[in-house]
Amino acid sequence: MDEAGPDDWPAQWLRGALVLCALRIVADHGPLHGYAITQRLAEAGLGTIGGGTLYPLLGRFERDGLVTTDWVTSESGPAKKVYALTPQGAERLEADAGRWVRFSEVTTRAIAGSTTKEHA
Numbered sequence: 001m002d003e004a005g006p007d008d009w010p011a012q013w014l015r016g017a018l019v020l021c022a023l024r025i026v027a028d029h030g031p032l033h034g035y036a037i038t039q040r041l042a043e044a045g046l047g048t049i050g051g052g053t054l055y056p057l058l059g060r061f062e063r064d065g066l067v068t069t070d071w072v073t074s075e076s077g078p079a080k081k082v083y084a085l086t087p088q089g090a091e092r093l094e095a096d097a098g099r100w101v102r103f104s105e106v107t108t109r110a111i112a113g114s115t116t117k118e119h120a
Contacts, residue, residue, distance in 0.1 A: 009047055020100055021046060022057060023085065023093040026067060031084035033072070034058060058083055066092055 018041075025040040026032060032040070037058075038049050061067040066089035071079045085093070 014046065014049075014053075017100075018046070018049065018053070018057065020093065020096055022054070023061070023066065023089060024097070026061075026083050027085045027090060027093055030067075031070065031072075031082040033080040033082050037083070061089065065089070 021041060021044060022037060025037055025044070029036075029040060034051065034054055038051070038054055041047075041049050041054075058067065061083070062069055065086055067083045068086055069081050069083055072082050073079045
């Protein structure tokens with residue numbers, strides 16, 4: 001069977017996961033500028049995330065109060081907008097990360113053919 005690489009992930013799969021992955025990257029490594037976020041996402045195995053996908057997402061994060069932004073001057077070029085997680089963003093990340101883990105467990109069982117819910 002042909003193994004898909006990170007740049008072959010279907011866009012509809014990435015849309016759901018990208019919100020939480022980007023928030024986690026900013027939480028763990030922020031404040032970061034957009035290009036650094038795309039690099040971290042690629043290092044995490046999500047493949048190449050273009051600016052046309054990432055920057056609207058970061059704009060929603062800012063509008064929803066999940067991140068703050070600041071302009072940081074650079075010695076090697078123009079100032080860069082950096083993103084840092086807010087307390088509200090951290091709360092959202094932790095709440096939704098737990099829900100995502102449960103969702104992924106359910107979908108993995110369904111895809112693997114074991115839809116019987118196991119009881120602990």
